[in-house]
Amino acid sequence: GDSVTQMEGPVTLSEEAFLTINCTYTATGYPSLFWYVQYPGEGLQLLLKATKADDKGSNKGFEATYRKETTSFHLEKGSVQVSDSAVYFCALMTTDSWGKLQFGAGTQVVVTP
Amino acid sequence: EAQVTQNPRYLITVTGKKLTVTCSQNMNHEYMSWYRQDPGLGLRQIYYSMNVEVTDKGDVPEGYKVSRKEKRNFPLILESPSPNQTSLYFCASTIAGSSGNEQFFGPGTRLTVL
Numbered sequence: 143g144d145s146v147t148q149m150e151g152p153v154t155l156s157e158e159a160f161l162t163i164n165c166t167y168t169a170t171g172y173p174s175l176f177w178y179v180q181y182p183g184e185g186l187q188l189l190l191k192a193t194k195a196d197d198k199g200s201n202k203g204f205e206a207t208y209r210k211e212t213t214s215f216h217l218e219k220g221s222v223q224v225s226d227s228a229v230y231f232c233a234l235m236t237t238d239s240w241g242k243l244q245f246g247a248g249t250q251v252v253v254t255p
Numbered sequence: 256e257a258q259v260t261q262n263p264r265y266l267i268t269v270t271g272k273k274l275t276v277t278c279s280q281n282m283n284h285e286y287m288s289w290y291r292q293d294p295g296l297g298l299r300q301i302y303y304s305m306n307v308e309v310t311d312k313g314d315v316p317e318g319y320k321v322s323r324k325e326k327r328n329f330p331l332i333l334e335s336p337s338p339n340q341t342s343l344y345f346c347a348s349t350i351a352g353s354s355g356n357e358q359f360f361g362p363g364t365r366l367t368v369l
Contacts, residue, residue, distance in 0.1 A: 146297075174355040185259075185345055185360035186298075193355035231297060241286045241305070241349065242313065243358060245297035 144169040144239070148232045148246035155222055155253050163217040163249045165206075165232035173234040175199075175208055175215040176243065180229040189217075189230070227253045257282045261346050261361035268336055269369050276331045276364050278346030284359075285351035287329040291315065292343040292363075301344075304329055305351065336368040 148165045155161060167173065174193045178186040190199030195210035204219045215232060232246040259280045268274055280287065288303035290313075300313030304323040318340055320332040329348075333340060346361040 178360075185362045186347075187360070188357045191355060191357070235355075241288065241303055241351075242300050243290075243298070243347075245290075245299070247295050247297045 144173070144234060144236060144244045146232050146234055146244055146246035148230075148249055150247070151229075151250040153249060153251045155251065157224055157253055157255055158221045159253075161217070161219045161222045161226070161251065163230055163232070163251070165215045165217065165246060167213050167215065167232075167234050169213075169234055169236055169244075171236055171238065172210075173236045175206070176233045176235070177204070177206055177215070177217050178231045178233060178245075180231065180248070182228070186231065222251070222253045224253050224255055227251060257359070259346055259348055259359050259361035261344075261364050263364060264362060265365050267367045267369065270337055271335050274333050274336060274366075276333075276344060276346075276366070278329045278331065278361060279327050280329075280346075280348040280359070281327065282348060282350075282359065283326065284348035285326070287323070287346065287348045288313065288358075289319070289321065289329070289331045290345045290347065292345060298345065301331070336366075338368050340366065341368045342366060 145168045176191045177189040179189045190201040192199040192208035198207045229248045233243040289301040290298040302321040304310045344364045347358045349358040
């Protein structure tokens with residue numbers, strides 16, 4: 143079945159450091175890929191998405207590129223801020239299971255001043 | 256403001272006492288679903304609804320019921336809660352159609368079953 147694997151956390155960084163969170167997936171067909179972010183005490187918000195191979199999603203300084211050859215969608219940010227402290231979820235959706243997001247386990251990111 | 260609302264936000268109950276968690280969206284979305292979030296497991300889909308009166312099981316439906324009598328509301332019902340249903344629950348909604356559409360999540364309901 144479809145699945146998403148992302149690196150375990152917590153990831154602790156200093157402010158202005160470079161952030162990478164690895165995400166790989168297994169899916170039939172050509173899924174859409176997403177990164178959602180969950181700030182403390184809140185629901186999930188869409189951070190960025192990519193719907194086909196080689197697409198790059200970007201938002202708020204975060205980027206991720208849909209790599210079909212490596213089945214990956216790694217999240218990157220060049221210079222993190224304390225306000226980026228959150229839990230980040232990689233997810234996919236296939237046309238076979240339209241509407242259902244298949245999530246990774248989540249990666250907690252802690253940014254210290 | 257476009258949003259998904261859930262109530263209650265926090266609930267502590269005892270085994271076997273029926274409860275309902277409400278979910279409402281104001282975006283006229285056809286598709287609504289419920290997820291539970293557990294440490295190390297991410298979010299898993301419990302039930303979903305493609306439209307009014309159309310519901311189906313997700314990956315972890317045991318012990319839950321849902322109904323969709325109106326387009327905006329999608330309540331989650333636990334007829335006889337058990338401690339293994341202690342979790343953080345999220346309702347989500349989206350427009351029917353493309354698999355690239357954003358899903359909008361509610362703020363979550365933290366349920367503890369003693």
